[in-house]
Amino acid sequence: MLTSRDLALIAMFTGVIAALGLIPAVAPFGAAVPITAQSMGVMLAGAILGSKRGALAVLLFLGLVAIGLPLLSGGRGGLGVFAGPSVGYLVGFPVAAWLVGRLTELIGRPYRVTLGVMANVLGGVLVLNVIGILGMALVADLSLVRATTVAAVFIPGDLIKAVLTALVAVGVHAAYPGLIPARRERTATTPRVHA
Template sequence: MQRSTSRDLALIATFAAVVAALGVIPAVYPFGGAVPITAQSLGIMLCGSILGARRGAGAVLLMLALVALGLPLLAGGRGGLGVFAGPSVGYLVGWPVAAYVIGWLTERGGAPYRLAWGLGANVVGGIVVLYALGILGTAWRADLSLTAAAVGSALFLLGDVVKVVIAAVVARGVHQAYPGLLRRRTVPDETPVRA
């Protein structure tokens, strides 16, 4: 098991702050829904896309721990343990899982970062995985059927597709500027692929 370095800890703290900062953008409750549309899911995608699985999930867990302690870091100034009992609990629980999945897939793609691969990783983690957990949580806490919760989550889809594109484009730029964040992709004979 690799030990965390000071660089890893700095990246985790920085990206936890990025997710928190995206909470400053006001939340939108479409049609009076129970779960808000926020910019923070973009931060989750960036955590996985840029930091990878372990550090990306670590950044999100740090941010959620601060929220649990009562800091108002979620969109709309929400914080405290009560947010984990509301209809958005599935999305909150899904955030570190989504960041991990995005990061894991990004790491499988290796360096140099490929935009198409990054788009796919963000769709799988940031939409498929996050929606699956979010819908389950909403259905449970809002006492809805899974179908009703899934239909309600469809309001988020267009915005999340835009966030997927933004996250992948930003991640490509960051990985071009800091190529050491991802391991180089190799072909079957273990020869590094040239960029």
């Protein structure tokens, strides 16, 4: 069950993702899908809130977009954006936030930048781009090779966002160490199961 603190954090990160949409999008070389700062917000949600709350923040954001609020970069919103070439990225947002959050939970405390970058790259770059490429290929009627080529322009920026996310997350977790519960450590009283 979500606490009032959980709900406040989810709402706050929904706002963070929306605010990152105010940064103008860049469409390099006429790419069908613009490069935005919102994917960094997705990584931040997972890296700071964890899997469940991070994914819920992204789902709330997408729900607000779906009902027409112009929260996507460039002031886009409404159901039409879910029929465009960027639909795979939008569908991948909550998956990426969940995976980044889950990997961050597995890292445990203290949050370590190197492991955080790896979690962000796996969830927020690799998985998000795979889902995004599949969506772009289907909606824009592109081959997977062509869609991958188009998406390749995103990778350097996504890697930078993964590093920046880890740097922000390490500071936030140092200031607020209880945001993600500590992993259970094996103690002497914890029974071991033998196969």
